[in-house]
Amino acid sequence: QQQVKQSPQSLIVQKGGISIINCAYENTAFDYFPWYQQFPGKGPALLIAIRPDVSEKKEGRFTISFNKSAKQFSLHIMDSQPGDSATYFCAASKEGAGGTSYGKLTFGQGTILTVHP
Amino acid sequence: KAGVTQTPRYLIKTRGQQVTLSCSPISGHRSVSWYQQTPGQGLQFLFEYFSETQRNKGNFPGRFSGRQFSNSRSEMNVSTLELGDSALYLCASSRLRYDNEQFFGPGTRLTVL
Numbered sequence: 001q002q003q004v005k006q007s008p009q010s011l012i013v014q015k016g017g018i019s020i021i022n023c024a025y026e027n028t029a030f031d032y033f034p035w036y037q038q039f040p041g042k043g044p045a046l047l048i049a050i051r052p053d054v055s056e057k058k059e060g061r062f063t064i065s066f067n068k069s070a071k072q073f074s075l076h077i078m079d080s081q082p083g084d085s086a087t088y089f090c091a092a093s094k095e096g097a098g099g100t101s102y103g104k105l106t107f108g109q110g111t112i113l114t115v116h117p
Numbered sequence: 118k119a120g121v122t123q124t125p126r127y128l129i130k131t132r133g134q135q136v137t138l139s140c141s142p143i144s145g146h147r148s149v150s151w152y153q154q155t156p157g158q159g160l161q162f163l164f165e166y167f168s169e170t171q172r173n174k175g176n177f178p179g180r181f182s183g184r185q186f187s188n189s190r191s192e193m194n195v196s197t198l199e200l201g202d203s204a205l206y207l208c209a210s211s212r213l214r215y216d217n218e219q220f221f222g223p224g225t226r227l228t229v230l
Contacts, residue, residue, distance in 0.1 A: 032217050043121070043207050043221035044160070051187035089160065093217040098215060103150035103165025103209075112157060 003027050004092050006108025014116050019077040021111045023090035026071065030092040034105070035064065035075045038087045047088075048075075080115045087112050118145060119138030121210050121222030129228045135196040138225045142189050148192040151183060151221060151227065152204040163206075167189055195227075203229045 006023045013019050019076040026034075031052055035043035050057045050064040050073065063076040077084055090108040099110045122141045130136050142149050151163040162175040166185035183193040191209075195202055205226050209219035 034218070036221075041223075043209075043223045046218070046220060049218065093161075094218050096215045100173060101215075101217075102167065103148055103211065103217065103219070104162045104173055104175070105150075105152075105160075105162040105219060106162070106211075 004083045004107050004108045006090050008111060009109070010034065010112040010114070012114045012116065015080065015082060017080050017115075019080045019084070019113055019115070020074060021088055021090070021113070022072065023092075023108050024070075025040045025106075026070045027092070027094070027106075028071070030106075032093045032095050033064070033073050034064075034091050036089045036091065036107075037088065038110075044089060055073045056065060068114050070112060077113075080113075082115045082117050085113055085115050121208055121220055122190045123206075123208050123222040123225050125225060126223065127228075128194065129230065131230050132198055132200060133194075133196060134198050136227060137138050137192055137194045138206055138208075138227075140193075140208030140222060142192045142208075143212075143220055146210035146212045146220075148211040148214070148216075149185055150170050150188065151193050151211045151212070152207040152221075153177075154207055154224070155203075159179070160207070164192065191195070198229045200229050203227060218226060 008024040034049035035050045037047045038044040061078045066073045120196040150165040150174045165173040180196045185191045207224045209221045
């Protein structure tokens with residue numbers, strides 16, 4: 001059973017536009033929500049992460065919005081650039097001690113972002 | 118500070134063989150997790166090690182195993198390889214005992230013929 005659903009599967013935006021990727025989770029025990037960026041031939045790179053005690057976190061052009069009641073979170077990329085073209089993954093986990101929580105990130109299926117110049 | 122390193126980067130094996138992949142975490146990181154990435158299944162958690170102990174395991178058959186050494190370096194082994202084991206195998210490390218802020222290596226691309 002997929003526990004983190006990500007949409008859209010692919011996204012095309014123009015340079016300077018806003019890219020928005022959405023994720024929904026099922027497990028209410030999740031308390032850590034990172035986003036990863038992956039370029040072809042590379043491993044995923046941690047982009048930004050949020051914990052449920054805040055509703056929004058911004059780092060440069062990247063913003064996470066978090067809605068705990070709806071069990072949804074999203075990534076907004078402002079002023080999108082061709083260099084942002086990559087695959088983006090949302091993920092969720094439960095931190096702290098506990099049998100199934102150690103080191104396990106549950107990933108969404110990924111969004112292929114293409115930014116046209 | 119050097120990132121997570123994985124060796125080898127590419128590997129070609131035939132069905133029935135076994136393979137060992139290696140991961141060196143970021144200096145000071147003691148937790149190592151392994152993931153399998155395929156186009157169809159995406160990123161799936163294999164197992165996690167901390168202080169040489171496996172603390173968590175994903176839903177993979179027993180052919181997949183791992184271990185961690187006292188210097189936090191980790192290896193994973195896949196025995197009796199199947200065509201479906203072709204994937205990118207990723208290692209990630211975390212600094213804290215109960216922290217899932219993970220940093221990934223470049224992965225090992227395994228092709229099973």
